[in-house]
Amino acid sequence: MKAKSGDFVLPGDFLGVSEEFVPAEGAYDDDGDIKAMVVGMVSRDDKNKRIFVVPEAGSPPILKKNTTILGQIMEVRGQRALVKIHAIKDNPRKLVVSFVGGIHVSQAQKGYLAKLTDAFHIGDIIEARITKVVGLDNIDLKTSQKDLGVVKAMCTRCRHFMDQTDKNEVTCPNCDQKEKRKISMNYQV
Numbered sequence: 001m002k003a004k005s006g007d008f009v010l011p012g013d014f015l016g017v018s019e020e021f022v023p024a025e026g027a028y029d030d031d032g033d034i035k036a037m038v039v040g041m042v043s044r045d046d047k048n049k050r051i052f053v054v055p056e057a058g059s060p061p062i063l064k065k066n067t068t069i070l071g072q073i074m075e076v077r078g079q080r081a082l083v084k085i086h087a088i089k090d091n092p093r094k095l096v097v098s099f100v101g102g103i104h105v106s107q108a109q110k111g112y113l114a115k116l117t118d119a120f121h122i123g124d125i126i127e128a129r130i131t132k133v134v135g136l137d138n139i140d141l142k143t144s145q146k147d148l149g150v151v152k153a154m155c156t157r158c159r160h161f162m163d164q165t166d167k168n169e170v171t172c173p174n175c176d177q178k179e180k181r182k183i184s185m186n187y188q189v
């Protein structure tokens with residue numbers, strides 16, 4: 001059953017199919033199914049074939065293109081680093097739903113990057129910008145700008161947070177391990 005205007009929905013709820021509607025703000029296309037991205041009220045515009053969700057007052061902010069997020073690297077696998085998105089930068093409201101994003105090797109830094117592990121490791125805290133929202137667990141991110149990238153690097157040997165010691169280098173104060181990262185200008189010493 002497709003959603004009607006005024007329906008109260010939760011993230012992930014089915015709203016309609018992509019043959020009938022284009023997902024507007026607060027909605028996304030999950031392989032042909034249009035689903036809600038936020039908690040709120042459905043608004044259906046049959047004339048223009050658009051469906052969107054008006055977020056409930058006080059509900060968490062919507063993730064969209066160009067939003068800067070704070071997250072943590074969950075996995076670095078081949079061409080893509082997986083990021084658990086914790087919050088929107090400079091927005092104190094919490095994200096109640098768990099969002100997962102990815103950074104493709106071509107979007108990690110300006111210029112050529114031979115391997116993604118020269119930019120990120122599991123546990124790193126990063127700031128990244130959204131380039132595309134495909135679904136709740138499929139958000140494309142980039143860190144190529146100066147103000148984006150790793151803000152706290154985690155030592156792969158002993159799990160301590162590390163100090164920045166060069167443009168692309170961090171050093172562990174606990175075990176002296178040196179590693180490479182794509183470091184943001186906002187790196188927290």
Ligand SMILES: [Zn+2]
Binds near residue numbers: 157172177
């Ligand atoms: Zn260490």
